[in-house]
Amino acid sequence: MNKQIQLVAKHTYLSRIKKKSFWWLLLAPFAPVLVGAVVGFAVSFFSSDKSAEIAVIAPTQMRQAIKSDQKELKLKVNNEDNEEKAKKALEKEDIDAVLIIKDDQGTLLTQPKSEDVDTSKLKTFLSTLSLSEKAAKYQLSKEQLVDLTAPFKLTAKVQDKNQSKNSEAADTVKQMLTMAIGILVFVIVSIYASIIGNEIANEKSSRIMETLLAASSAKAQYYGKIIGVAGLLLTQIGIYAVAGTTAVVFSMNASWAKGIAPYLSALTPGFWFFTLCLIVIATASYLVIAAIAASLVNDQSQISQAMTPVSMLALIPYVVAISSSASSGNNTFVKVLSYIPLMGQSIMPSQVANHYANWWQASLSLLLAVVGLVFLLHFGLRLYKKNVLSYSEENITKQLLASILPKKWKQKKS
Amino acid sequence: MINVSHLNKSFGDHQAVADLSFTIKPGEVLGLIGQNGAGKTTTFRMILDFIEADSGSITWDGQPISDEERRQIGFLPEERGLYQKESIEEQVLYLAALHGMDKQAAKEALTDWMNKLQVVGKVDDLVQTLSKGNAQKVQMILALIFKPRFIILDEPFSGLDPVNAGIFMDTIKELKKQGAMIIFSSHNMDNVTEISDHLVMLKQGRTVLQGNVQAIRESFGRTRLYVEAPDLTEADYSAMNGVERVQKQGVGYLLYLKDEAAGHTIFDQVTKNGYIPAFSQQPPTLAEIFKTEVMTHE
Numbered sequence: 001m002n003k004q005i006q007l008v009a010k011h012t013y014l015s016r017i018k019k020k021s022f023w024w025l026l027l028a029p030f031a032p033v034l035v036g037a038v039v040g041f042a043v044s045f046f047s048s049d050k051s052a053e054i055a056v057i058a059p060t061q062m063r064q065a066i067k068s069d070q071k072e073l074k075l076k077v078n079n080e081d082n083e084e085k086a087k088k089a090l091e092k093e094d095i096d097a098v099l100i101i102k103d104d105q106g107t108l109l110t111q112p113k114s115e116d117v118d119t120s121k122l123k124t125f126l127s128t129l130s131l132s133e134k135a136a137k138y139q140l141s142k143e144q145l146v147d148l149t150a151p152f153k154l155t156a157k158v159q160d161k162n163q164s165k166n167s168e169a170a171d172t173v174k175q176m177l178t179m180a181i182g183i184l185v186f187v188i189v190s191i192y193a194s195i196i197g198n199e200i201a202n203e204k205s206s207r208i209m210e211t212l213l214a215a216s217s218a219k220a221q222y223y224g225k226i227i228g229v230a231g232l233l234l235t236q237i238g239i240y241a242v243a244g245t246t247a248v249v250f251s252m253n254a255s256w257a258k259g260i261a262p263y264l265s266a267l268t269p270g271f272w273f274f275t276l277c278l279i280v281i282a283t284a285s286y287l288v289i290a291a292i293a294a295s296l297v298n299d300q301s302q303i304s305q306a307m308t309p310v311s312m313l314a315l316i317p318y319v320v321a322i323s324s325s326a327s328s329g330n331n332t333f334v335k336v337l338s339y340i341p342l343m344g345q346s347i348m349p350s351q352v353a354n355h356y357a358n359w360w361q362a363s364l365s366l367l368l369a370v371v372g373l374v375f376l377l378h379f380g381l382r383l384y385k386k387n388v389l390s391y392s393e394e395n396i397t398k399q400l401l402a403s404i405l406p407k408k409w410k411q412k413k414s
Numbered sequence: 415m416i417n418v419s420h421l422n423k424s425f426g427d428h429q430a431v432a433d434l435s436f437t438i439k440p441g442e443v444l445g446l447i448g449q450n451g452a453g454k455t456t457t458f459r460m461i462l463d464f465i466e467a468d469s470g471s472i473t474w475d476g477q478p479i480s481d482e483e484r485r486q487i488g489f490l491p492e493e494r495g496l497y498q499k500e501s502i503e504e505q506v507l508y509l510a511a512l513h514g515m516d517k518q519a520a521k522e523a524l525t526d527w528m529n530k531l532q533v534v535g536k537v538d539d540l541v542q543t544l545s546k547g548n549a550q551k552v553q554m555i556l557a558l559i560f561k562p563r564f565i566i567l568d569e570p571f572s573g574l575d576p577v578n579a580g581i582f583m584d585t586i587k588e589l590k591k592q593g594a595m596i597i598f599s600s601h602n603m604d605n606v607t608e609i610s611d612h613l614v615m616l617k618q619g620r621t622v623l624q625g626n627v628q629a630i631r632e633s634f635g636r637t638r639l640y641v642e643a644p645d646l647t648e649a650d651y652s653a654m655n656g657v658e659r660v661q662k663q664g665v666g667y668l669l670y671l672k673d674e675a676a677g678h679t680i681f682d683q684v685t686k687n688g689y690i691p692a693f694s695q696q697p698p699t700l701a702e703i704f705k706t707e708v709m710t711h712e
Contacts, residue, residue: 004485004512011508015500207495211556214462214489215512217481389464 004216008224012199013231025191026236051076052115055086058101065129066099073121104130178350181275182321185346188233188283189314193290194307196229200294200388201303209388218385226287226377233283237276274362275349281369282345286314288373288380289342295387296399317346324350339365341372415439416461416564416595421470423456423619430456432619434470436612438595440563443586445610445627446599447700449708452616454599455492458566461597462489474564485513488562492569492599494553496541502528502552503537506559513560520559527555531581547578554582558589565589567598571605583609603701607631613700615707622707631697636674638699642666642692643684654680666692 016022053076056063067077078095080086086098087109096114099122100107106126110117135145203209212221293306317337324334324347338347338357348365351357357365383400392399421434431453438444446454460467463484474483497505503524510520524537531551535544544552550573557565567586571579579602586609590596600606606613607627615623623630641651642665651660651667656676661668671677677695684690698706 007508007511203495206498207491207493208497209495210464210491210493211489211495211509211553212512213464214487214491215485215509215556217463217484220512389459 002220002223004220005224005227008216008220009227009231012225012228016195016199016228016232017235022232026239028187028191050115052096052117053078054097054099054117055080055089055095056099056101057081057083057086058099062101062129066125069125073125074118075122101126177353178321178324181279181349182318182346185279185282185321186314186318188279189286190311192229192233192283193286193310193314195232196225196287197290197294197303197307197310198300199225199229200291201297201300201306204295204297204388204391205299213389218388219381221388222291222381222384223377226284226291229287230280230284233280237280270359271349271352274352274366278345278348278366278369281366281373282342285342285369285373285376286310288376289313292380292383292387292400295384298391313342317343321346321350339368341369344369415475416597417471417473417476418457418461419471419473421457421460421472422468423453423460423465424468429619431460431467431616432621434614434616434619434621436614436624438564438597438612440593440595441590442611443590443596443598443609445606445613446597446616447601447603447606447613447704448599448616451618453619454616455568456619457616458489458568458597458599461566462487486560486562486564488557488560488565490554490557490565490567490570492572494550496549496552498542499540501538501540502533502535502544505541506537506552506555509556510559513562515560523559524555527559531555531585532578547574550574551578551581554585558585563594565594565596565598567596569599569601571600571602579605603699603704607700615704617708623703627700631700631703634698634703636677636695636697637671638696638702639669639671639677639680640666640692640694640696641669641680641684641690643690645687646684654683656680 051070051074056066056077058066063077063081066073066075070077080089080095083098083100086095089095090098090109090111093111093113096110097117098109100109108117108119108122131145131149140148203212209221216224290307290310293310294303297303297306320334320337320343324331334347335351335356337343338351339361344365348357348362352359352362387399390399394402416438418437419435421431422429423431434453434457436444446457448454456465459465461472461479463479472479500508503521506524507517507520510523511517515523527533528535528537531554533548533551533555535548541549541552554570557567570582570586574582583605586596586598590609598610610627612625613623613627613630614621640663646667648660648662648667651657651669654669654676656672656679657669658672659670661670669680671680674695681693684693
C-alpha cells in the first residue's frame with residue numbers, strides 16, 4: 001500500500017478509536033436488546049403478580065375442575081354461584097370477571113379495570129374438560145380418546161445435495177436471519193457512512209483540507225479515509241466475533257445453548273464467511289458514496305443533508321429484507337435484487353440460507369459487489385478530487401450533477 | 415528553479431489566470447500581488463496540482479513537478495485550518511510524516527520551531543486552546559518543518575500583529591538565505607517591498623507588472639520628494655516649477671513631481687539658505703503603483 005494512504009488510514013483509524021464514542025458504538029447494537037429484555041422482564045414481573053378474581057357460573061363438576069386448576073390458570077375463583085349477584089359484583093368492579101357456562105357454551109364477562117385473564121389458556125382448559133366429559137358420555141376409553149385426538153404427524157424435510165435439515169428449525173432460521181441481516185447491514189451502513197461523512201466534512205469546514213492535500217494527495221486522503229473507517233468496521237466485527245466465540249465456548253453445555261443449537265447448525269462457517277465478506281464490501285461501497293456526498297458540503301451543518309441520499313439508498317435493501325422475511329424472499333424481484341451491488345448484501349445471505357440460491361449464484365453476487373466497489377472507488381475519486389476544495393453556494397444535488405455531467409452537456413444547458 | 419510558463423485557467427466564462435509566466439531561482443523571493451480574485455490562489459493551486467491548468471506548463475529544474483517533488487513543497491494556505499481537537503504535536507507529526515519526515519526528527523524540529531516563532535504554549539496543548547496568532551504560527555510550522563526547497567505562502571501576514579509579522583518576515587529572509595525558492599502573496603505592500611526580489615502584479619488574471627521590485631519602482635520615475643526645510647511653507651512648495659501636489663507629512667512635506675528632473679531645481683531652491691535636515695527623492699511606493707495600476711486597468 002502507498003505509504004501516504006497508509007498514514008492517512010492510520011491517522012483516521014487511531015483518531016477515532018481513541019474516542020469514547022467508538023466504544024459506545026460497539027455497545028450500541030446491544031442496547032435495544034438490553035432495553036427489550038429489561039422492559040420484557042419488568043412487564044412480565046408486574047403482570048404476573050396478581051391473579052384475576054373470577055366468579056364461575058357453571059355446573060358443579062366443571063366449577064370444581066376450574067377451581068382445582070385456578071393457580072395454573074392464574075385465576076382466583078370466588079364462592080359466588082349466583083349469576084345476577086356475580087354480574088352486579090362485576091358492575092361494581094368488585095371482581096375481575098364472570099365466566100358463565102351453559103350447554104357447552106361459555107361466556108366470559110370482564111370490566112375495564114379487570115386484571116388480564118389468559119383467554120387462550122382458559123379456552124384450551126375448557127376444551128379439554130369438555131372433551132373428557134364427551135368421552136365419558138360416549139363411553140370411550142382413555143387410549144381411544146388419546147388416539148382420536150392425536151394430530152397427524154407430518155415431518156417436512158428439505159432435501160439438499162449435501163445435507164438435509166429439519167424444516168421447522170430452518171424456517172425459523174430463515175425468517176430470523178433475513179430480518180437480522182437486513183437490520184444489521186442498515187445499522188452498520190448508517191453508522192459508518194456517518195463516520196466518514198463527518199470526517200471529511202470536518203476537514204472541509206475547518207479548512208485543513210488544503211494543508212492535507214499539499215502534504216499528500218486527494219487520492220491518498222480518499223483511499224486512506226475509506227481504509228481507516230473500514231478498519232474500524234473490521235475492528236467492531238472482530239470484537240463481536242471474539243466475544244461471540246467466547247460466549248459459545250463457555251456456554252456450550254448450557255441448556256439454552258443446546259436449545260438453539262439445532263437452529264444455528266443450519267448455518268455453516270462458509271455461510272458466515274460469505275455473509276461477512278458481502279457485508280464488508282457493501283459497507284465499503286456505501287463509504288465511497290458517503291465520501292462523495294461529504295466532499296460536496298461546505299460545512300458540518302450540511303452533513304445530515306448530504307447523508308440523506310445515502311441513508312435512503314441503504315433503506316431499500318433494508319425494507320426488502322424485512323418485507324421479504326415472511327415469504328422468505330422466494331420471488332423474482334427479490335432474487336434479481338440480490339445480485340445488485342449495494343442491495344445484495346441484505347438479501348443474498350438469506351437466499352443462500354433458504355437454498356433459493358446456490359454457492360455459484362452467491363459467488364456471482366459477491367463478484368458483482370466487488371466489481372461495483374472497484375467502479376465506485378474509481379468514479380468516487382474523480383468526484384472527490386473535483387469537489388473537496390470547492391465551496392459552492394449551490395445545493396448539494398446541483399453540485400453533484402455538475403460534477404457528473406459532461407462539460408459539453410452543461411454548456412449546452414446553459 | 416521553478417518555471418511557470420504561459421499558464422491559463424478558466425472557470426466557465428471567467429478567465430482566472432491568463433498567460434502567466436515567471437521563474438523563481440534558489441534563494442529568490444517572488445511576491446505575487448493583486449486584488450482579491452486576481453488569480454493568486456488559483457496560481458498556487460495549479461502549482462500544487464489541486465486544480466489542472468487549461469494550458470501552459472509548470473516545471474522544477476526543467477521537469478514537470480512529480481508527485482514526490484510536490485510533497486516537498488511547503489504550503490501555507492490562505493484559509494488557515496487545523497484539527498481543533500488534536501494537540502500541536504499530534505498534527506505536526508502527522509503532517510510531517512505525510513511530507514516524508516522521520517518522527518524523531520520532526521519532534522526535535524518542532525521544539526526548535528516553537529522557540530523560533532515564539533509560539534506561546536506547549537507541544538501537547540490542544541489547538542483549540544491556542545490564540546489566533548499562535549494557531550497561525552503552528553500553521554507556518556506545518557509548512558516549514560520538513561525543510562522544503564520550494565515554499566508557497568498565501569497571505570502569510572494576514573491577521574498578524576506587527577511583532578508577529580516581523581517574526582514571519584525574519585523567518586522568510588532566513589529561508590531565502592538558506593537557498594529556498596519562495597513565492598508569496600500579500601496585500602501588505604511594505605512587506606512585499608521589503609522581502610521580494612521580484613514581483614508579479616495580477617489584475618483579473620492578467621499580468622500588469624512584472625520584474626525586480628526596485629526596477630519596477632524606478633520605472634515610474636523618482637517623482638516623490640520628501641523635504642524638511644524649516645523656513646518653507648506649503649505655498650512656497652506649491653509655487654515651485656514641476657510640483658504637481660503638496661502634502662504635509664510629519665514635520666516635512668511630500669511633493670508629487672510632474673517629472674523627476676524637477677528635483678534638481680527644487681534642491682537648489684530649498685538649500686539656497688544652507689543646510690536642511692531632509693531631502694529624499696524616491697520612486698512611488700509599491701502601494702501607490704498598485705493603486706495606480708488597479709485604477710488604470712479598470
